[in-house]
Amino acid sequence: MKISIFGLGYVGCVSLGCLAQNGNQIIGVDVEPLKVDLINQGKPTIIEKDIDNIIAEQHSLGRIRATANVYEAVNETEISIICVGTPSGPEGHLNLDYIFKTAQQIGEVLKEKDGFHVVAIRSTVLPGTNMKVGAMIEEASGKKRNVDFSVVSNPEFLREGTAVADYYNPPYTVIGSDNEKAKQIMTEVYSQVGGSMEIVDIPVAELIKYINNSYHALKVVFGNEVGSVCKKLGIDSHEVMRLFCLDTKLNLSPYYFKPGFAYGGSCLPKDLKALKTLAHDSYIDVPVINSIEASNTRSKNALLELILKKGKMKVGVMGISFKAGTDDLRYSPIVDVIEKLIGKGYEVKVFDKNVHVSRLIGKNKSFIKEFLPHLDNLLIEDMQEVADWADLIILNNSDKMYRELKISDSKAIVDLVRFPEFKGMPGYEGILW
Ligand SMILES: NC(=O)c1ccc[n+]([C@@H]2O[C@H](COP(=O)([O-])OP(=O)(O)OC[C@H]3O[C@@H](n4cnc5c(N)ncnc54)[C@H](O)[C@@H]3O)[C@@H](O)[C@H]2O)c1
Structure with missing residues (x-):
């Protein structure tokens, strides 16, 4: 397949190398000339295990190149994957300027292009962004969503440091789409990647990354709060959390995770109160544990x-x-x-x-x-x-x-x-x- 990748940072560079290694023809696009030059010299734009060899090899095989020319990148490919940055604004709001700029640019090229084009949003974006990107492309191109092009939401789950391994073995691949043809095309793009293929509604695909990351943050903080209670009481925190993790029936499992009504019963309220009080009496601040009851x-x-x-x-x-x-x-x-x-x-x-x-x-x-x-x-x-x-x-x-x-x-x-x-x-x- 012929694929253009917008944004050659951590996500874009890894996607570029790995998709090329899977036999695709890739054109990378970035606004930073240095990143474009590095890819064209067969070098990665990031430091990450294995990516230098992959980029060098795929470059020498002629499967990857980069450009600042959006027209060339979109016109010569059938899929555009958006991996541009989505930083936080000063008040914590998501800044989607780079996403919208890219959508606008892709739309302008699609005006002249024949054939169905898939735009995949790989960057982390909040629900509603997919539809806005679709509307912007429609306006810039004069073409119709799901007739001439489609926009799919395809969040990335890699972690820096293990990005290449994570790319090939994600927990799952998520495709949020409202178009059958786009679903088929994207399923083929990731046919050589491990984990299940989850085809879901667009807003579900847009939200899941935020839910995953918020939960990961909660795990870190919860583990640390348990650690602070344990340390104060002279109990081995790692031994406690080892036991905690051994319980795959109730602790590390889907159990208790279905949205519904409040918890109750004779144990959860009582035992949570006891732990809170123990922490309080020991002068240990555990804000997350303290907030559960509220x-x-x-x-x-x-x-x-x-x-x-x-x-x-x-x-x-x-x-x-x-x-x-x-x-x-x-x-x-x-x-x-x-x-x-x-x-x-x-x-x-x-x-x-x-x-x-x-x-x-x-x-x-x-x-x-x-x-x-x-x-x-x-x-x-x-x-x-x-x-x-x-x-x-x-x-x-x-x-x-x-x-x-x-x-x-x-x-x-x-x-x-x-x-x-x-x-x-x-x-x-x-x-x-
Ligand atoms: N880094 C991670 O571990 C990770 C993992 C999963 C998802 N994500 C998400 O993926 C997205 C990209 O993250 P990243 O870490 O790769 O960001 P990054 O900052 O490393 O790279 C973004 C790149 O986009 C380029 N860019 C900006 N505007 C552009 C435009 N109009 N056209 C072309 N290129 C443009 C920038 O020059 C930069 O090279 C973010 O939404 C992020 O939240 C990141």
Whole structure:
């Protein structure tokens, strides 16, 4: 394939060498003449393991060259990959000037060019950028998106220092596209790269890099906060985190990662509080650990606001325990919300096959006595009766039996779990989707 690469920095230089090594014909473009000269001398623009040999070899095979001439680069290729910088502005906003300048330049060349052209945004850009780039190219070229050209979002996941190895073995290759032909072309471009090919909606592809990097930053900070607690207490932090990482069931796993409602139950709130207090009493500052509870409270408040906004005064709740398959009500986050709704004059009825007030004992009983003393009056034994009575139905846990509910189109549904059965209904709203 014939590919032009805009921006010959870390991402562009590695892409240039590796795509050439995979047999493609590459033209690099950069506004810095020195970078263009280096590539044309068979030298990399960056210091990175293996890239010097790759560039030298591919240059000698005649597969790579560079130019400052955008016309030549776009006109002689069928794909343009944008790898220009996207720095932060002074207030932290993303600066997309280089991306838009490149889009404008590509559009001007496409005005005269025949054939379908794919523009792939490899730089890290926020959602919405792909559509803006498409509109700019349409305006500059007079051509139509998805007829004459397509814009795909194709974020890069390499890390400096291991960039070539990461290029060939990424966690996955992401293609965000709204065009079948472009999807096929991009799948072929990366056919020799490891990991799965994930073809997704454009905004998903645009956002994922930010989510990945924010989480990576959170991992570093969390590990360091654990380290500071351990050091103060004379506990080996690396041994603690080794054990932490050994748990691939709950810790390093997809578990707990689905957007939904607040956490609760008898353990998470209590143990988090204990760790916070331990850090506080030991004069250790752990801002991330300290902020977890506030974020969880925000989830409960957000649900309350969502319910209030619906303006439906009869609320039916499916499931009151903190998760399906248990009668444990201790710190079940929905209890907080129900209590507030009742305080605001809402009528609430609850179905939960596992919860019978007469059978509650011990701490579970005293929790309900303190936070929802009239639960007995709210509980109804028949879930369909609750659904028929309510104007608004809250699906609070994932018990499969709720799939059987018959809910009329006039009802509002707030789903905290993501039941596919109700998703298309007129009154349906997911808590976080
Ligand atoms: N460096 C990384 O590890 C890494 C990893 C993944 C993603 N990214 C993202 O990839 C993008 C590029 O990052 P980088 O580290 O390679 O940046 P970089 O600063 O090393 O390189 C960007 C290059 O683009 C060139 N450029 C600017 N405007 C241009 C234009 N109009 N036409 C042609 N060239 C132009 C610059 O001269 C520079 O050489 C950024 O969005 C970054 O966030 C970087």
